[in-house]
Amino acid sequence: MFFVGGESNVRDYYDVVVIGGGPGGMSAALYAGRAGLSCIVIEGNSTGGQMNEADVIENYPGIEEIKGPVLGEKMRRHAEKFGAQFHTATVVDVDFSGQMKRTILDDGKIISSEVVIISTGASHRKLNVPGEMEFSGKGVSYCATCDGHFFKGKKVALVGGGDTAMTEALYLANLVREVLVIHRRDKLRATKVLQERAFSKPNIKFVWDSIVREIRGNEKVEKVVVENKRTGEKTELEVSGLFIAIGIVPNSEIFRGKLHLDSQGYVVTDENMETNVRGVYAVGDVRSKGLRQIVTAAAEGAVAASHAAETYFG
Amino acid sequence: MGLLSEQDVQYLNDLFSKEMRDDVRILVFKSDDTSRCEYCDITVSVLKEVTDIDERIKLEVYDADDDEAVAKRYDIKGRVPAILFLTADGQDKGVRYFGIPSGHEFSTVIQNIISFSNGANPSLSPASLEKIKQVDIPTEILVFVTPTCPYCPRAVLLAHEMAKANDNITAAMVEANEFPEWSMEHGVSAVPHIVVNEETAFIGAYPEDMFVDHVVQHVLG
Numbered sequence: 001m002f003f004v005g006g007e008s009n010v011r012d013y014y015d016v017v018v019i020g021g022g023p024g025g026m027s028a029a030l031y032a033g034r035a036g037l038s039c040i041v042i043e044g045n046s047t048g049g050q051m052n053e054a055d056v057i058e059n060y061p062g063i064e065e066i067k068g069p070v071l072g073e074k075m076r077r078h079a080e081k082f083g084a085q086f087h088t089a090t091v092v093d094v095d096f097s098g099q100m101k102r103t104i105l106d107d108g109k110i111i112s113s114e115v116v117i118i119s120t121g122a123s124h125r126k127l128n129v130p131g132e133m134e135f136s137g138k139g140v141s142y143c144a145t146c147d148g149h150f151f152k153g154k155k156v157a158l159v160g161g162g163d164t165a166m167t168e169a170l171y172l173a174n175l176v177r178e179v180l181v182i183h184r185r186d187k188l189r190a191t192k193v194l195q196e197r198a199f200s201k202p203n204i205k206f207v208w209d210s211i212v213r214e215i216r217g218n219e220k221v222e223k224v225v226v227e228n229k230r231t232g233e234k235t236e237l238e239v240s241g242l243f244i245a246i247g248i249v250p251n252s253e254i255f256r257g258k259l260h261l262d263s264q265g266y267v268v269t270d271e272n273m274e275t276n277v278r279g280v281y282a283v284g285d286v287r288s289k290g291l292r293q294i295v296t297a298a299a300e301g302a303v304a305a306s307h308a309a310e311t312y313f314g
Numbered sequence: 315m316g317l318l319s320e321q322d323v324q325y326l327n328d329l330f331s332k333e334m335r336d337d338v339r340i341l342v343f344k345s346d347d348t349s350r351c352e353y354c355d356i357t358v359s360v361l362k363e364v365t366d367i368d369e370r371i372k373l374e375v376y377d378a379d380d381d382e383a384v385a386k387r388y389d390i391k392g393r394v395p396a397i398l399f400l401t402a403d404g405q406d407k408g409v410r411y412f413g414i415p416s417g418h419e420f421s422t423v424i425q426n427i428i429s430f431s432n433g434a435n436p437s438l439s440p441a442s443l444e445k446i447k448q449v450d451i452p453t454e455i456l457v458f459v460t461p462t463c464p465y466c467p468r469a470v471l472l473a474h475e476m477a478k479a480n481d482n483i484t485a486a487m488v489e490a491n492e493f494p495e496w497s498m499e500h501g502v503s504a505v506p507h508i509v510v511n512e513e514t515a516f517i518g519a520y521p522e523d524m525f526v527d528h529v530v531q532h533v534l535g
């Protein structure tokens with residue numbers, strides 16, 4: 001696969017600035033473009049967002065099975081077709097105090113816009129146990145698709161029990177010798193089909209009712225210490241790597257004090273996806289809501305951009 | 315069918331006509347020994363497809379062993395496939411790729427084509443440029459990546475921009491799977507993994523100011 005996304009010169013003003021190039025942001029850009037608005041998507045990494053870490057996606061209606069990065073590339077092209085522009089940079093600050101919003105980028109650029117759509121999504125939650133920081137990048141990983149290759153033929157552990165954790169366990173099972181899934185309860189939270197698939201893989205084993213207490217090693221991860229919640233017994237698992245998939249935290253730090261956030265840091269909006277600041281919207285995983293999926297992020301992007309077009313450019 | 319789809323070609327054609335100015339030279343070093351270079355053929359093929367799109371992009375294919383003089387001039391050290399960019403007037407800004415830039419990494423190749431066609435000026439903030447000026451010794455930045463890592467292309471681009479900003483700096487993408495020994499030497503087990511002057515400087519994705527700070531601090535000690 002070769003993704004050919006290119007970039008044009010960035011202007012000082014756009015009708016709509018979209019912060020974050022995941023499915024929520026790209027859907028918003030597509031709808032903004034079709035509504036005739038000028039629109040730029042600012043993405044700090046690669047367009048696609050968390051979809052880039054999904055080896056396979058099979059719950060986006062109309063598409064039975066697709067690789068995450070490929071769906072991301074399709075969404076980008078689709079938005080570009082209707083005039084949306086993309087730029088690689090991280091947004092480091094925002095100024096929502098005036099009617100004209102200002103978005104400040106790490107490459108020194110500042111963009112003004114009437115409307116800002118926030119779709120910064122979420123990042124991997126940390127375990128916060130001894131050894132995690134020390135061995136991050138030395139056996140501790142938060143991205144199986146990024147780093148799985150380095151553990152070919154080895155034994156690894158993975159913490160978590162949700163959809164993401166099972167997707168990653170299944171991906172790793174094809175690369176590594178054995179995956180030990182450490183989960184704090186005695187059953188998984190993941191969707192039925194993913195559970196069944198994981199249970200049927202002979203090289204995925206489960207360590208139930210257990211929490212990770214410590215990560216140990218010399219230069220690299222060698223052991224993961226787990227505690228059984230029922231018995232209180234501690235065991236050392238000998239593994240070369242530990243993958244962490246225990247949920248997400250919203251990428252909302254730069255909006256703190258500027259927008260209404262809920263107690264967990266997710267951005268609060270009304271049913272049109274508009275925040276407490278007029279002209280500023282939030283969509284996707286960063287928004288305070290129920291189901292966090294590609295299809296909901298995309299739907300919310302559509303709602304936000306359409307509402308913005310009608311309300312501010314009608 | 316080619317490696318790039320018809321839509322890709324159309325897309326790049328539009329992009330290059332809008333954004334390119336002068337000629338760009340892409341040099342690629344290969345080896346016909348497939349046991350040594352699994353991805354040389356495909357690397358050359360995809361670059362050929364790109365260069366066919368706009369006549370201002372000139373591709374020069376060299377054999378890393380047979381064309382010894384050129385390989386030596388650009389310090390390829392037998393690592394294939396290797397790719398580098400030159401401006402129309404032959405300026406080498408120290409931008410390198412070792413291994414195939416596939417997946418999202420390929421978009422950095424497109425960015426570099428546009429950049430080198432416009433004089434290879436670094437696209438960095440004034441504050442970063444000021445810091446990069448302090449690098450007064452020969453410095454090599456290696457960014458180890460895997461093709462499936464979405465956080466890696468930005469790190470590669472930032473390293474390449476630093477190379478464009480200061481003649482003391484060269485910066486290379488290294489595809490870790492293709493160079494297992496080289497990766498092992500630096501203990502790479504998560505990407506992006508950034509090595510500066512033969513020592514691991516940091517691991518992980520960072521915004522521009524932190525990336526530049528980490529590299530500059532590592533050089534200046």
Ligand SMILES: Cc1cc2nc3c(=O)[nH]c(=O)nc-3n(C[C@H](O)[C@H](O)[C@H](O)COP(=O)(O)OP(=O)(O)OC[C@H]3O[C@@H](n4cnc5c(N)ncnc54)[C@H](O)[C@@H]3O)c2cc1C
Binds near residue numbers: 020022044119285
């Ligand atoms: C391994 C894995 C598998 C998954 N599988 C599925 C699945 O099968 N089906 C499904 O429906 N969902 C799946 N999900 C969940 C799904 O990917 C997310 O719900 C969805 O991507 C959320 O979209 P989003 O647009 O809100 O944000 P994200 O996809 O998180 O994208 C946000 C983007 O914003 C960028 N960003 C953040 N802050 C800044 C900033 N300051 N400046 C610039 N850019 C910034 C980030 O780099 C990122 O690219 C999976 C997730 C993971 C991790």
